[in-house]
Amino acid sequence: MPEGDTVWLTAKRLNTALSGRALTRAELRVPALSTTELTGMTVQAVVSRGKHLLTRLDSGLTLRSHLRMDGSWRIVRPGRRWSGGPAYAVRAVLGNPEWQCVGYRVHDLAVVRTDRENDLVGHLGPDLLGPDWDAAEAVRRLLAEPQREVGEALLDQRTLAGIGNMYKAELLFLRGVHPFTPTGSVTDLPGLVDLAQRILHRNKDAPEQTTTGSNRRGENYWVYLRTGQPCRRCGSTVVGADQGAPPYQRPVSWCPNCQPAR
Ligand SMILES: [Zn+2]
Incomplete structure (x- = not known):
């Protein structure tokens, strides 16, 4: 996507x-x-x-x-x-x-x-790449439903606009956040939102996206599409699951060691 x-x-x-x-x-x-x-x-x-x-x-x-x-x-x-x-x-x-x-x-x-x-x-949340980006408003919208799982909330374009399944998984890895954590329990939501904006800006002119710093194919993601493979940081096996209520569930993968459940 x-x-x-x-x-x-x-x-x-x-x-x-x-x-x-x-x-x-x-x-x-x-x-x-x-x-x-x-x-x-x-x-x-x-x-x-x-x-x-x-x-x-x-x-x-x-x-x-x-x-x-x-x-x-x-x-x-x-x-x-x-x-x-x-x-x-x-x-x-x-x-x-x-x-x-x-x-x-x-x-x-x-x-x-x-x-x-x-x-x-008009229903969209703050646009991560828009001229009117508003980090505080994005955080406010994420916290509007504090029980909602953060992996699901990040995909909802009404909370903030621009994140798809890849950035969802990668951002949560980079921040050490388990995808099923309720948004209200995420330690540093402003930090997560800030990283989202910086990483999309960094990649916006690039034909190939990367979150690892490597542009080599197969090395450009930490956990996205890597279920069953070793974590690039700690070697633990990356795990995956579906998240969200059917029929809108989306796959997510994470490292159980780097992103422990709270
Ligand atoms: Zn790990």
Whole structure:
């Protein structure tokens, strides 16, 4: 699942390709939007808000898309082959004479008035990569339900926006926090939130994320996707479980020695 920094980088690339130019091609290949006409409108900016991508147009409209688990935007020169998947997976095409931006399996496509963007993203907590990041507000929202398990609360985009399953597991490892600890019992929640913001910023321009300092494939995570393997710090076997109520449970892994249950 793309994390907030991946979405941020996608927005930056789309912005570079599209911003300041009129759309000469605009196709939204979903039934609800198949008659929506955006061709001829000039893209003012593409920005991320949490994991949402907002393409703002000079007509006063905004196109929202979301990558969810499997979506991606590919940017290719006109005339070049599209390589992101089968044609039926293409849900959106935005293009100008220089670039074609092809949205594969992008979700939640919606067109709203730009001054009504909050209808789509107003529920989000403070955005870890946003210009209005507010650490104190993120902590306040995490503590609003003190009995909630911290691993679950970190994934809730209403508490803070940008953390996915990978950063959840890695942040908890780095802070020595067991994922099933109630948020109200986490020793230093401001420290956890601060680290989240710093690590997403550190990785936001990088094509490959790392939390270990190593960019080598297979060495870039501490515990994420490493259940059954030895902890990189102490050698104990990393364990894993599902967390959250069905059907929304998500896997989490942790080191029982470095992240003891309280
Ligand atoms: Zn360990």
